Amino acid sequence: MNTSDVQAQKRRYGIVGNSEGLNHAVDIALQVAKTDLSVLITGESGVGKEIIPRIIHDNSLRKTKKYFAVNCGSIPEGTIDSELFGHEKGAFTGAIGEREGYFGAANGGTLFLDEVGELPLATQARLLRVLETGEYIRVGSSDVRKTDVRIVAATNVNMAQAIRDGRFREDLFYRLNTIPVKMPALRERGDDVVLLFKKFAMDTAEKYNMPDPVELTEAAQERLKRYSWPGNVRQLKNVTEQISILSPERIITPEILSGYIPEDPVTHDIVPLNKRNEGHSFENERELLYKILFDLRNDVTELKKLVHGQRVEREHSSAPQVVERPITYYQPDVTYPVAHAAKGADEFQTPEEYVEETVSLNDVERQVIVRALEKNRGKRRKAAQELNISERTLYRKIKEYGLDKEDI
Numbered sequence: 001m002n003t004s005d006v007q008a009q010k011r012r013y014g015i016v017g018n019s020e021g022l023n024h025a026v027d028i029a030l031q032v033a034k035t036d037l038s039v040l041i042t043g044e045s046g047v048g049k050e051i052i053p054r055i056i057h058d059n060s061l062r063k064t065k066k067y068f069a070v071n072c073g074s075i076p077e078g079t080i081d082s083e084l085f086g087h088e089k090g091a092f093t094g095a096i097g098e099r100e101g102y103f104g105a106a107n108g109g110t111l112f113l114d115e116v117g118e119l120p121l122a123t124q125a126r127l128l129r130v131l132e133t134g135e136y137i138r139v140g141s142s143d144v145r146k147t148d149v150r151i152v153a154a155t156n157v158n159m160a161q162a163i164r165d166g167r168f169r170e171d172l173f174y175r176l177n178t179i180p181v182k183m184p185a186l187r188e189r190g191d192d193v194v195l196l197f198k199k200f201a202m203d204t205a206e207k208y209n210m211p212d213p214v215e216l217t218e219a220a221q222e223r224l225k226r227y228s229w230p231g232n233v234r235q236l237k238n239v240t241e242q243i244s245i246l247s248p249e250r251i252i253t254p255e256i257l258s259g260y261i262p263e264d265p266v267t268h269d270i271v272p273l274n275k276r277n278e279g280h281s282f283e284n285e286r287e288l289l290y291k292i293l294f295d296l297r298n299d300v301t302e303l304k305k306l307v308h309g310q311r312v313e314r315e316h317s318s319a320p321q322v323v324e325r326p327i328t329y330y331q332p333d334v335t336y337p338v339a340h341a342a343k344g345a346d347e348f349q350t351p352e353e354y355v356e357e358t359v360s361l362n363d364v365e366r367q368v369i370v371r372a373l374e375k376n377r378g379k380r381r382k383a384a385q386e387l388n389i390s391e392r393t394l395y396r397k398i399k400e401y402g403l404d405k406e407d408i
């Protein structure tokens, strides 16, 4: 293994970790990059398979040509052939114009077929043909076209089982698997888990302008290493973000970790997140939640500034003082104390009047959505963009909170 090349690639792509399995995967990617051999990357969901095809393409002779990543599992069975191989005008109802398809568009370049194990059998036959001969036919056409595409595929399904079940063609498997690359599960990477936690903690602190990233005690590091991480690096990233944002403590102990990962090191209670399930994606929910929490924190900070400003003003005019409140972080399952919204300078409250009111997270979420809808004059697409969530999630939330019955 050329260690310095491997280290350079890891720096280039922001890959964190130094375990043997990870270094080996990057090394193989580098070694095969200059060939046109097909590569099949295997590994559990969330282990970081997507980076390997990028390394291969960027270090290949095709690097100046197109690179496409296609998630085969997220494309409906009815349209996958047309997406991959293109279609002619009028090939099926709704085919208003012709479509080139990825195999045509990537000519000369690289195509990354993620979740290749999910391809329907008919598409597998087409894929085998193009891999063996470079030939393919658009849907609704009889013309044979030629293309020169390098295929890198990835899967998290057990291919041997899929072949036994008749869900995946054995001949295609061998064709794709010319060079196998195995991405190890996070639980097999030893200290990498701690390095990754540090990276994600720093990224989160930077992203949200936090003064200091969270840090792990020695015991907490051991606890992270003992846990089985069924959702792998993706799960660790989410957990680190959650801790960074939700924990008022910045030094993380095993006790604090217990609120975020199960005590039982091998339990699969925390379900791996499914990126493909866009309509009800946890990533979207999480983003919305983070946004709410940050809006809330910003509101409190603003309020604090306002209170401070008012206090200074009133001190000068010997008016009654207002008690300053520390900013509180949100804690799961705890209602959040907020001061009454500032009403305007003249209506400002005295300490006696300054009451705490609790709002649930749902109330806050509802308010944030109403605010975004009002601001965008009911335009849901714009509101969803502003909230950084998908339109489908916004529609669902609107229904959930009965906002569709309100005049916004």
Ligand SMILES: Nc1ncnc2c1ncn2[C@@H]1O[C@H](COP(=O)(O)OP(=O)(O)OP(=O)(O)O)[C@@H](O)[C@H]1O
Pocket: 014, 015, 016, 017, 043, 044, 045, 046, 047, 048, 049, 050, 051, 114, 155, 156, 196, 233, 234, 237, 275
């Ligand atoms: N070694 C690593 N260093 C830094 N970030 C990583 C590393 N491995 C994975 N990640 C990050 O973890 C997340 C999940 O990785 P990725 O999407 O590549 O997983 P995957 O194996 O393709 O999962 P799936 O099979 O579900 O598609 C991404 O945000 C990725 O950037």
